[in-house]
Amino acid sequence: MPxxxxxxxxxxxxxxxxxxIGFGERLLLAVGAFLLLAVGIGVPYxxxxxxxxxxxRRLTPFQVHDGDRAVVEVSLITARRVFQVSVEDHVHGLxxxxxxxxxxxxxxxxxxxxxxxxxxxxxxxxxPAEVRVHDPxxxxxxxxxxxxxxxxxxxxxxxxxxxxxxxxxxxxxxxSSKASFANQGGDDFFTLREYQHGDDLRKVHWPSxxxxxxxxxxxxxxxxxxxALVVFDPRRANxxxxxSFEQAVRGAASVVRHLFASGYTPTLWTGRGNGTxxxxxxxxxxxxxxxxxxxxxxxxxxxxxxxxxxxxxIAGGVMVLVTGPPDDxxxxxxxxLSRDFYRTVVMSVVVSRESNYGESMSLPSYNxxxxxxxxxxxxxxxxxxxxxxxxxxxxxxxxxxxxATAG
Numbered sequence: 472m473p474x475x476x477x478x479x480x481x482x483x484x485x486x487x488x489x490x491x492i493g494f495g496e497r498l499l500l501a502v503g504a505f506l507l508l509a510v511g512i513g514v515p516y517x518x519x520x521x522x523x524x525x526x527x528r529r530l531t532p533f534q535v536h537d538g539d540r541a542v543v544e545v546s547l548i549t550a551r552r553v554f555q556v557s558v559e560d561h562v563h564g565l566x567x568x569x570x571x572x573x574x575x576x577x578x579x580x581x582x583x584x585x586x587x588x589x590x591x592x593x594x595x596x597x598x599p600a601e602v603r604v605h606d607p608x609x610x611x612x613x614x615x616x617x618x619x620x621x622x623x624x625x626x627x628x629x630x631x632x633x634x635x636x637x638x639x640x641x642x643x644x645x646x647s648s649k650a651s652f653a654n655q656g657g658d659d660f661f662t663l664r665e666y667q668h669g670d671d672l673r674k675v676h677w678p679s680x681x682x683x684x685x686x687x688x689x690x691x692x693x694x695x696x697x698x699a700l701v702v703f704d705p706r707r708a709n710x711x712x713x714x715s716f717e718q719a720v721r722g723a724a725s726v727v728r729h730l731f732a733s734g735y736t737p738t739l740w741t742g743r744g745n746g747t748x749x750x751x752x753x754x755x756x757x758x759x760x761x762x763x764x765x766x767x768x769x770x771x772x773x774x775x776x777x778x779x780x781x782x783x784x785i786a787g788g789v790m791v792l793v794t795g796p797p798d799d800x801x802x803x804x805x806x807x808l809s810r811d812f813y814r815t816v817v818m819s820v821v822v823s824r825e826s827n828y829g830e831s832m833s834l835p836s837y838n839x840x841x842x843x844x845x846x847x848x849x850x851x852x853x854x855x856x857x858x859x860x861x862x863x864x865x866x867x868x869x870x871x872x873x874x875a876t877a878g
Contacts, residue, residue: 481510510610529546530542535624539625554607555571558571560600595625602616627717628724636789674688674689675688700740702740702804727755731755742771743776850868
């Protein structure tokens, strides 16, 4: 269709033709006919050229953490020479990039590159690109969407944590602050269960799958000591501000990564379902992806949900509860789950108290619920919405080691 310039050319051409009719000046006719003919030829030209343009995209990396940057490389290729090509690549929710090529030769790709500041966490679609082709005079244009969309996953920011809860190694009579097991599980058959997204298809038990008409996974025995559970409390009522919720998300992501890298097989539970077991790099990515999209929950009944979770028989060496200022629901959930785990940790986001001088103190205030957790023997890790987890985690681990009894 004609561009704004093209419509102006059509109007001017028609006016010149009318003036030629009135005055009989041939030069007016020549100029008017040229303008009308230029638009008339340009419209079919761009309609034929636009479908010949293809757009490819490479996203590096396609999985990043909040605040990182991703690089997008766009490749434009055409089967015939085209002029005045514009490409607008959309990153839905984060913005768009616009490129213009004056001329593209046949089968000679043109490359363009741009960066994305990946913030906030979430899952974003990159593309498809909007391609528009103009005629050499810019009087007509045609275009549409080209290429397939790519998926950009922005994980929460993670911190490097140091130290592990005092647990048991392969010998249950010896305490250890370092995992001494692999996160791949044992080789002995343990049970059959339904397939979950992220499971290794090589572990499908085909006879049972054929019998039940649904995928069944042969689960191998996992050392009890290597099992860990990370419970994230997403209730909106438990977080006074959005910053508090985001800090809790960062804490959950940090501890999942830390446990997985240390040899544990953590199960992440964010309020729904049976949790995501991070037993492989692929399922670990799924766990972080779950945290990338988690949002405050208005309707979650934490005690009932935790009771259902416990009926699955989850137990192991370490349980970590990540929440805001702990309340009665958190205490109830902790009492239900902690009996099945050897060591427990509570990570809490609370608002810093104000000192007598009106300045925010470096240590957050401990509410009564936090003290009750500490009295049960749980390691308590407390920070405020603008703080960091790593120092408080390290201090809590060292405090647990210094007070642990031998044997």
